[in-house]
Amino acid sequence: MRILLIEDSAALRANLTEQLEHAGHEVDVALDGRSGLLLALAGDYDVLVLDIGLPRLDGIELCRQLRAQRGTGPLVLMLTARDTLEDKLEGFAAGADDYLVKPFEGAELLVRLEALARRSSRKETAVLVVEDLRYDLGELRVERAGRTLTLNRVGLRILRELMSVSPRVVTREQLELVLWDGYSPEGSVLRSHIYALRKAIDVEGLVPLVHTVRGIGYRIAREEGA
Ligand code: CA
Numbered sequence: 001m002r003i004l005l006i007e008d009s010a011a012l013r014a015n016l017t018e019q020l021e022h023a024g025h026e027v028d029v030a031l032d033g034r035s036g037l038l039l040a041l042a043g044d045y046d047v048l049v050l051d052i053g054l055p056r057l058d059g060i061e062l063c064r065q066l067r068a069q070r071g072t073g074p075l076v077l078m079l080t081a082r083d084t085l086e087d088k089l090e091g092f093a094a095g096a097d098d099y100l101v102k103p104f105e106g107a108e109l110l111v112r113l114e115a116l117a118r119r120s121s122r123k124e125t126a127v128l129v130v131e132d133l134r135y136d137l138g139e140l141r142v143e144r145a146g147r148t149l150t151l152n153r154v155g156l157r158i159l160r161e162l163m164s165v166s167p168r169v170v171t172r173e174q175l176e177l178v179l180w181d182g183y184s185p186e187g188s189v190l191r192s193h194i195y196a197l198r199k200a201i202d203v204e205g206l207v208p209l210v211h212t213v214r215g216i217g218y219r220i221a222r223e224e225g226a
């Protein structure tokens with residue numbers, strides 16, 4: 001694997017680099033967040049091993065900016081000295097794929113990296129297509145009639161459910177199960193997500209594709225005769 005290690009502690013950096021290289025990986029290093037981000041954006045890395053406490057730009061912010069600028073990009077394994085749920089949630093919200101709490105053994109890092117790599121090789125590369133609507137699941141990019149649409153995470157999840165069974169209907173219950181583990185925040189929350197999705201997809205001048213099936217759910221398709 002091509003690994004970018006972003007860590008300001010010289011001792012840890014030297015130690016990890018040695019172990020990773022010994023295991024056959026190619027390792028580049030960055031000593032602070034700012035140069036780490038530049039390298040991550042420019043390079044072709046499989047994984048970032050990213051310390052959270054870094055000078056010039058912390059790991060959380062680095063991850064957030066990387067995801068914003070490169071879409072899916074490389075996998076990110078975060079290193080932190082603190083083991084609290086809040087830290088983990090913050091890391092995952094910023095786009096981290098895994099988490100390791102210091103101090104850890106080099107062997108554990110290797111196991112985690114291999115597990116991550118296995119996960120990413122299964123990463124979807126499929127593209128869903130319904131009429132002129134196109135959803136690249138690998139890149140998380142949605143286009144309609146050649147124009148890129150901006151959708152949030154929930155919108156993307158709903159779209160994937162609808163497009164993968166199109167032209168069939170997906171029930172509200174199915175969507176709630178996928179989105180919120182069956183727990184519905186409130187009936188109107190799903191409706192407002194669908195509203196936003198429809199607004200993004202069915203723009204003026206194009207054939208409407210997002211349809212409500214009253215009392216049942218939603219479907220994405222070109223209606224008969226449309
Ligand atoms: Ca540090």
